[in-house]
Amino acid sequence: MNAVWLIALPLLGAFLLPIIYRRFMVIGYWAGPFILLANLGIAFEIWRDISLNGAQSIAMGGFPAPIGITFYVDKLALLFAIMVILGTLILWFGKKKGPVQEDTLLLLIVAGGCGLALSGDLFNIYVFYEIVAVASYGLAASRRSGAGYAASLRFLILGALGSSLLLLGIALIYAATGTLNLAHLAQLAPQMLNGSVGLAAFALILIGLGVKAELFPVNTWVPEVYATAPARISGLLGGIVSKLALLVVLRLLVLVYADTSAPLLLLSLGVLGVLTGELAALRATDLRQVLAYSSIGQLGLVAIAFAIPGPAGIIAGIAIALHHALVKPALFMLTEAWGGQLNRLVGAAQVSMLSALLFIVLVLSLIGIPPLPGFWAKFLLVKGALGIENGWYHIAIAVVLIATVIETAYFLRIVRFMFQEKTQQTVDKPYKCDLVPALSLLTIFFVSLFTIGLIGKSLTTVAEEAADRKAYIDKTLPSEKANGNLI
Amino acid sequence: MTIEESALLYILSYTGAIGLILLGISAMVMCRHLIRIIFGLILLESGVNLFLITVGYRVNAVAPILVDGKIPEAAMVDPIPQALVLTAIVIGVAVQALALALVIKTYKAYRTLDTQELAQELAQETGTRIVKGTPVYLVAPAGKIVEEKSI
Amino acid sequence: MNLREASSLIFIVGLGILLTAVIKIVAFDNTITGGVGATILNQAPSDLGTANIVTSVLLGYRGLDTLGELTVLFVAATAIGLVLGQRRVDAALEPDAGFILRIAADLLFPFLIMLGAYIILHGHLTPGGGFQGGAILAAAFFIPILASPATPLNHRVSSSVEGLAGAAFIIIGLLALFDKGYFLAPLLGKGEMGQLFSAGSLPLLYIAVGLKVGAELAGLLARLQETEASD
Numbered sequence: 001m002n003a004v005w006l007i008a009l010p011l012l013g014a015f016l017l018p019i020i021y022r023r024f025m026v027i028g029y030w031a032g033p034f035i036l037l038a039n040l041g042i043a044f045e046i047w048r049d050i051s052l053n054g055a056q057s058i059a060m061g062g063f064p065a066p067i068g069i070t071f072y073v074d075k076l077a078l079l080f081a082i083m084v085i086l087g088t089l090i091l092w093f094g095k096k097k098g099p100v101q102e103d104t105l106l107l108l109i110v111a112g113g114c115g116l117a118l119s120g121d122l123f124n125i126y127v128f129y130e131i132v133a134v135a136s137y138g139l140a141a142s143r144r145s146g147a148g149y150a151a152s153l154r155f156l157i158l159g160a161l162g163s164s165l166l167l168l169g170i171a172l173i174y175a176a177t178g179t180l181n182l183a184h185l186a187q188l189a190p191q192m193l194n195g196s197v198g199l200a201a202f203a204l205i206l207i208g209l210g211v212k213a214e215l216f217p218v219n220t221w222v223p224e225v226y227a228t229a230p231a232r233i234s235g236l237l238g239g240i241v242s243k244l245a246l247l248v249v250l251r252l253l254v255l256v257y258a259d260t261s262a263p264l265l266l267l268s269l270g271v272l273g274v275l276t277g278e279l280a281a282l283r284a285t286d287l288r289q290v291l292a293y294s295s296i297g298q299l300g301l302v303a304i305a306f307a308i309p310g311p312a313g314i315i316a317g318i319a320i321a322l323h324h325a326l327v328k329p330a331l332f333m334l335t336e337a338w339g340g341q342l343n344r345l346v347g348a349a350q351v352s353m354l355s356a357l358l359f360i361v362l363v364l365s366l367i368g369i370p371p372l373p374g375f376w377a378k379f380l381l382v383k384g385a386l387g388i389e390n391g392w393y394h395i396a397i398a399v400v401l402i403a404t405v406i407e408t409a410y411f412l413r414i415v416r417f418m419f420q421e422k423t424q425q426t427v428d429k430p431y432k433c434d435l436v437p438a439l440s441l442l443t444i445f446f447v448s449l450f451t452i453g454l455i456g457k458s459l460t461t462v463a464e465e466a467a468d469r470k471a472y473i474d475k476t477l478p479s480e481k482a483n484g485n486l487i
Numbered sequence: 488m489t490i491e492e493s494a495l496l497y498i499l500s501y502t503g504a505i506g507l508i509l510l511g512i513s514a515m516v517m518c519r520h521l522i523r524i525i526f527g528l529i530l531l532e533s534g535v536n537l538f539l540i541t542v543g544y545r546v547n548a549v550a551p552i553l554v555d556g557k558i559p560e561a562a563m564v565d566p567i568p569q570a571l572v573l574t575a576i577v578i579g580v581a582v583q584a585l586a587l588a589l590v591i592k593t594y595k596a597y598r599t600l601d602t603q604e605l606a607q608e609l610a611q612e613t614g615t616r617i618v619k620g621t622p623v624y625l626v627a628p629a630g631k632i633v634e635e636k637s638i
Numbered sequence: 639m640n641l642r643e644a645s646s647l648i649f650i651v652g653l654g655i656l657l658t659a660v661i662k663i664v665a666f667d668n669t670i671t672g673g674v675g676a677t678i679l680n681q682a683p684s685d686l687g688t689a690n691i692v693t694s695v696l697l698g699y700r701g702l703d704t705l706g707e708l709t710v711l712f713v714a715a716t717a718i719g720l721v722l723g724q725r726r727v728d729a730a731l732e733p734d735a736g737f738i739l740r741i742a743a744d745l746l747f748p749f750l751i752m753l754g755a756y757i758i759l760h761g762h763l764t765p766g767g768g769f770q771g772g773a774i775l776a777a778a779f780f781i782p783i784l785a786s787p788a789t790p791l792n793h794r795v796s797s798s799v800e801g802l803a804g805a806a807f808i809i810i811g812l813l814a815l816f817d818k819g820y821f822l823a824p825l826l827g828k829g830e831m832g833q834l835f836s837a838g839s840l841p842l843l844y845i846a847v848g849l850k851v852g853a854e855l856a857g858l859l860a861r862l863q864e865t866e867a868s869d
Contacts, residue, residue: 001814002821003817005820008808008812008821010708010807011804012703012805012808012809013801014712015802015804015805015808016711016801016802017801017802018716018797018800018801019797019798019801022794058820058821059820060701060702060820060821060822061698061699061701061702061814061820061821061822061823062818062819062820062823063685063698063699063826066674067674067677067678067681067699067773068699068700069699069700069702069703083641089710091587099719099720101717101719102720103718104716105713105716105720108554108709108712108713108716111709112709115706123571123700123703124572124700124702124703124706127574127706127707127710128705129705130578130582130709130710131713133704134581134582134585134713134717135713135716135717136711137585137589138585138713138714138716138717138720138721139716139717140721140746141592141720141721142588144721145596146592146593146595146596146597146608146612147588147591147596147608147609147612147613149592149596149721150593150596150597150605150608150609152589153521153586153589153590153593154609156582156585156586156589157515157525157528157586158583160528160532160586161512161515161528161531161580164508164511164531164532164535165583167537167539167575168508168538171535171538171539171542171568174539174542174567174571175542175660177673178673178674178675179673179674180567180674181674184674196659197659198866199596200659223612223613224609226612228609228612228615259542286613288613309804363856389500413597429576437705466830497661498661500659501657501660502663505653505656505657505660506649506653509649509652509653509656510711513645513649519643523690543675550765551679551690551691551692552689552690552691552692552765553683553689553690553691553832554689554829555832556689556831556832558683559833563679563691565673565675565676565679566675566678566679566682566691566694566695567674567675567678567690567695567700568675569692569695570692570695570696570700570703571703573692573696573707573769574696574703574704574706574707577707577710577711577769577851578707578710578711580711581710581711581713581714581715582714584714584718584858584862585714585717585718585721587862588717588718588721588722588861588862588865589721591722591862591865592721592722633730
């Protein structure tokens with residue numbers, strides 16, 4: 001099965017959805033989830049295929065790399081694509097019926113996200129990144145409130161600034177090397193990009209991708225947007241879409257900037273993000289803002305993990321990213337009814353014990369209490385960072401441990417509020433339609449809890465395959481083994 | 488064109504591009520009026536596009552178009568940056584249009600286009616909530632109960 | 639010195655630094671011809687048969703980027719539709735723009751349509767193509783609305799054209815997938831270079847692009863004009 005279907009199918013659905021919706025409203029209502037299910041099936045089929053035959057490299061239009069655009073489908077890319085499709089599908093359950101444009105934008109985020117994960121060409125990555133970004137600006141404003149428009153506008157301005165800097169970085173890389181294909185760049189990089197030009201281009205690209213990845217310092221949009229967007233959209237943006245941007249950074253680090261000092265830049269931004277995020281979460285008074293700042297902190301952890309060279313860093317990063325993608329959207333679903341000031345949550349446990357227990361389990365996993373999956377993810381991070389001789393990584397470990405302590409403080413404070421005796425009814429029971437996605441995410445969570453060994457083994461193979469730079473080059477540019485240069 | 492003239496052409500073009508980029512970034516960062524920030528965005532995107540086009544220029548080269556099916560004797564400029572800039576211009580237009588639509592709606596909601604006032608309104612709205620029509624009491628850090636203003 | 643002079647000084651200094659840094663790394667003459675661009679200049683006439691090599695890059699070698707660009711425009715138009723909502727009721731009651739403007743708009747309409755169609759159809763022969771022609775088509779449909787707001791744009795028609803043209807682009811790509819095994823591979827042979835009917839499926843792709851962009855931009859502009867104004 002060709003991986004292009006992962007993008008072509010949602011795009012076709014999105015283009016035709018307004019027309020279908022006008023004529024046959026019932027079909028239009030169910031078309032979105034149906035297309036996502038079909039996409040999921042295609043993705044699993046491709047996973048089976050590359051488990052048997054190894055990673056695929058697809059040339060678009062039949063033009064070989066580096067003249068044309070190529071897609072590189074390995075397990076890491078497919079894993080993130082499946083995460084996007086599955087996450088959007090789960091968050092579609094129980095969604096209140098809104099204007100058809102919301103469904104269209106969700107389908108377009110899936111199409112753009114899959115393309116972003118699979119693409120092997122720098123400018124193609126920029127185009128798919130823009131698709132995801134503009135769709136998220138639209139979805140962030142979908143609650144139609146004044147605050148939503150203002151927050152979405154702030155998001156758009158920061159995002160557009162970042163995208164222009166991303167394009168400038170790509171222009172610098174093209175000026176220095178003359179090519180845009182990632183495999184060809186991986187070949188040319190040791191000679192051409194290991195100087196100040198390469199680092200400057202990487203810094204610009206990092207700022208550009210950092211807006212979506214909630215990196216310091218371009219993450220000021222996060223608390224406002226998560227507080228004013230619908231809870232499902234906040235869960236989707238923070239839990240799932242932000243990981244895609246970090247995946248692109250990882251690909252660049254592994255392929256193009258392998259032996260330079262570029263990972264240190266990512267490490268420092270990650271450390272700053274963790275510190276600022278967790279400290280701000282300590283002082284936040286609104287549950288959605290707490291979750292937003294905690295999300296900044298967790299994404300800082302993923303950045304630190306991806307800054308560790310070698311498969312150890314990749315597996316830690318994937319573990320934290322997947323774990324956060326399960327936990328954070330589920331937490332956001334709870335805020336649909338429980339969002340607002342923290343002291344409103346007094347006595348919430350009596351209102352709905354199920355939701356309170358859900359909250360406790362998810363929060364304990366975020367903090368990293370064994371034997372929950374969050375512990376394994378953080379353990380992998382610390383273990384990977386300990387293996388590096390550089391002193392900066394040890395500082396990062398210290399920061400991660402401090403952040404864990406701070407997380408414990410503010411999350412347990414919320415739990416204490418929930419279990420206090422209530423004096424008056426200030427909070428509602430969460431609606432069933434909001435709990436359904438949360439519970440389905442929790443089911444996946446518990447399944448992973450019991451199969452942790454199996455998951456660890458398969459993630460190790462994914463990480464080792466992803467860290468193999470030579471395999472990527474050889475698979476994409478097969479005819480260059482002889483002389484190593486196309487021109 | 489001699490080498491000196493071509494060097495001058497390159498320097499002028501890059502100066503224009505980098506100048507536009509710097510102006511755009513400073514406008515976006517320092518201005519308080521939303522429309523000026525959007526103008527800064529337009530300048531920034533124009534600067535990046537000009538930069539990208541200049542990367543593709545070759546000295547004494549012609550446009551990459553085959554007249555009468557014959558390849559021209561002179562060299563042709565690099566066609567890839569031109570295709571990239573076409574895409575980038577369209578994407579830029581799309582983002583600017585969405586920005587203007589959001590500015591319209593923000594103005595309708597808050598009657599101001601000043602970013603600092605908007606930030607204050609936003610902080611107020613995301614810090615307090617109304618539950619079923621009754622104002623929710625905030626507990627200030629000193630333990631006093633502060634009644635919020637109704638929205 | 640005050641803030642204005644200080645910021646101007648910082649601007650000039652920063653400009654100078656960045657300029658010297660950039661000048662050092664870029665090509666100054668024709669000797670640096672390496673890179674993918676030179677390969678495309680050599681191969682495009684025989685691969686795709688278009689006289690305009692930028693078109694062969696846009697629709698052939700980097701066709702997926704063009705599809706992505708169409709999608710970004712579609713996403714922006716959809717997001718604007720979501721944000722701005724329905725048209726205000728008194729948009730159609732605004733006064734007309736005066737006799738000269740109304741007549742000029744009606745006279746310009748056929749010429750703009752012709753110009754837009756010409757640029758779209760000749761995209762593979764001369765500079766131009768779907769996006770440029772589509773913008774002219776959008777202007778052709780939008781100027782009469784500005785001149786006489788009593789005849790608003792029919793959003794159903796424009797969004798149907800938009801959706802169907804975009805779907806046509808993808809379907810042509812999928813047909814290439816079934817036929818040749820690669821998405822968006824060029825179909826229908828090359829033809830004779832320089833003729834209107836040459837370069838296979840590339841002019842068809844450009845027609846889809848032109849119609850989509852025209853309908854989309856016209857709808858987008860019409861929504862911005864119809865939305866509730868501040869009072």
